[in-house]
Amino acid sequence: MRLIPIPAAALALFFASVQAVAAPAGRAEEEPQLAFSWAVTKAELGVVSLPVQPGIGGWQPGLSNTLYRPIPSFTGDPTYEVLVLPPTSGHQSQPERFLLQFPSDLLDRPLAERALVVGLHGFQQSEKSIFLNTELPWECASRGWILVAPYGMTDTHFGNVRSQEALEACVRVVYRAMPFNHRRVYAVGFSMGGLAALSFGMRHLDVHGLRFAGVAVHTAPLDLMRSWNNASPPLRELLANELHFGVTPDEDAFEWERVSPVRFLESGVVDPTHAPVDNLLHIPVLLHANLADPLPQLVEGIQELKNHLLLRGAIVEESLVFEPTAGHSWGTMDFVATLDFLGEQGLGPIPDDSTLSCDRAGGWLGSELRAMQAGAHARYRLERGPASVGHTNAFALTDTRGVDELAIDVAAFGLDASAPLSFLHASADETHDAIVLTGYASEPGSVSVDGIAPRSVVFDEESHELRIVPTATGRAVRVDVIP
Numbered sequence: 001m002r003l004i005p006i007p008a009a010a011l012a013l014f015f016a017s018v019q020a021v022a023a024p025a026g027r028a029e030e031e032p033q034l035a036f037s038w039a040v041t042k043a044e045l046g047v048v049s050l051p052v053q054p055g056i057g058g059w060q061p062g063l064s065n066t067l068y069r070p071i072p073s074f075t076g077d078p079t080y081e082v083l084v085l086p087p088t089s090g091h092q093s094q095p096e097r098f099l100l101q102f103p104s105d106l107l108d109r110p111l112a113e114r115a116l117v118v119g120l121h122g123f124q125q126s127e128k129s130i131f132l133n134t135e136l137p138w139e140c141a142s143r144g145w146i147l148v149a150p151y152g153m154t155d156t157h158f159g160n161v162r163s164q165e166a167l168e169a170c171v172r173v174v175y176r177a178m179p180f181n182h183r184r185v186y187a188v189g190f191s192m193g194g195l196a197a198l199s200f201g202m203r204h205l206d207v208h209g210l211r212f213a214g215v216a217v218h219t220a221p222l223d224l225m226r227s228w229n230n231a232s233p234p235l236r237e238l239l240a241n242e243l244h245f246g247v248t249p250d251e252d253a254f255e256w257e258r259v260s261p262v263r264f265l266e267s268g269v270v271d272p273t274h275a276p277v278d279n280l281l282h283i284p285v286l287l288h289a290n291l292a293d294p295l296p297q298l299v300e301g302i303q304e305l306k307n308h309l310l311l312r313g314a315i316v317e318e319s320l321v322f323e324p325t326a327g328h329s330w331g332t333m334d335f336v337a338t339l340d341f342l343g344e345q346g347l348g349p350i351p352d353d354s355t356l357s358c359d360r361a362g363g364w365l366g367s368e369l370r371a372m373q374a375g376a377h378a379r380y381r382l383e384r385g386p387a388s389v390g391h392t393n394a395f396a397l398t399d400t401r402g403v404d405e406l407a408i409d410v411a412a413f414g415l416d417a418s419a420p421l422s423f424l425h426a427s428a429d430e431t432h433d434a435i436v437l438t439g440y441a442s443e444p445g446s447v448s449v450d451g452i453a454p455r456s457v458v459f460d461e462e463s464h465e466l467r468i469v470p471t472a473t474g475r476a477v478r479v480d481v482i483p
Helices: 008-014 128-132 136-143 161-177 192-203 224-230 233-239 253-257 276-280 296-311 335-343
Strands: 060-062 066-070 079-084 096-101 116-120 146-150 185-190 214-218 285-290 316-321 353-358 362-364 367-372 378-384 394-401 403-408 421-427 434-438 446-449 456-460 465-469 477-482
Touching: 079 161, 096 128, 096 136, 096 161, 116 136, 116 161, 116 192, 128 136, 128 146, 136 146, 136 335, 146 161, 161 192, 185 192, 185 335, 192 214, 192 276, 214 335, 224 253, 276 296, 276 353, 285 296, 285 335, 296 316, 316 335, 353 362, 353 367, 367 378, 367 434, 378 403, 394 403, 421 434, 465 477
Parallel strands: 116 146, 116 185, 185 214, 214 285, 285 316, 394 421, 403 434
Antiparallel strands: 060 066, 066 079, 079 096, 096 146, 353 378, 362 367, 367 403, 378 394, 421 477, 434 465, 446 477, 456 465
């Protein structure tokens, strides 16, 4: 390991001097972090600490409300440790930390080649494990890819919402400084990090935001309710505190279920009615496990997830080894094969047919959930051009549960607002969903529901949106919009 002389262009690419940034007001001063070391210590675990001021320990102020310092490189590529200060970190008072490696000639590479890998560490590990225990730094360097290893606000985050908000903040900081190909962002995670990779992927499907084009999972816990049931009393106390989930599952099950890829039935198979991971049926997934892993329940879970995804038409690559001496560790994964698999993937168009479980309002594959019932997933199926309509400028929104208002980005979904448009609608919970169609330059000539007027229809000239409530009961209907 050595500090690499970095060309001025590469240095300016990510880091530019800005005014000094002090520790947030109200936060107690802490001991300054000393010069970086690759040695793993307990001091780097728990909550991320800040240096008293820039300049101590090699820290310098950088772009986007960050502190940074160059650290010894494993590969020859420039490598940095970065602190993202609040609130840019996604949290009002807590900073986030990540490691960054990028090719020094990144500016000379076409944007299409600038792939990014997010490496996610296991339980009670730090982001250093991505460099110390995997071959990701070398494999990314050999491909000319960017490597980001986020901490997740704490070493035991279990993929909670806070850690995912911090991950999004880290990647946003990198993108602002060194634009990468947003269609080639991949996640590789081990154990808790594998859970985080799947969970982030299934919860982040806004076509205007960060999405994973492929996910590689190494022996991960997948059902957080089962993890809670198997946890020791000290671990339960930890996971229920404000740095993790803030509540027990008995107090608020949804806070746990919203980031849990699946629920397992007592038989051990995936409960198809509680599988938000189905949001990723259009995203290729690699599932790796050591059949001799000392945590057999995790191995069985990975195999059941494979069966569940394959039955639903997903693209799944399975990687199994039998290495009794390896234990539960990164070491059994073939990183060349993993990145070869991921490198073949790229975000394509919005899928024609998707069934979505949404834990919050926001963008979901060309649709925007604007209002939903609290405390549970909103669910719906969205299909483009259903054959039963009789023409292609159409979609179907069916099996809706917990949906109050949903907007369809007509253009992003491959439809034409200037032509006659039809959609099928059916609510599974018998509620009168509001459907908003965007991109209408003028008020349509007519809107009908099975040949009669809808319960409500409103055109907004400023937003160019058409808001339709088809029926009071949510019964299955056909809506026709004629320009």
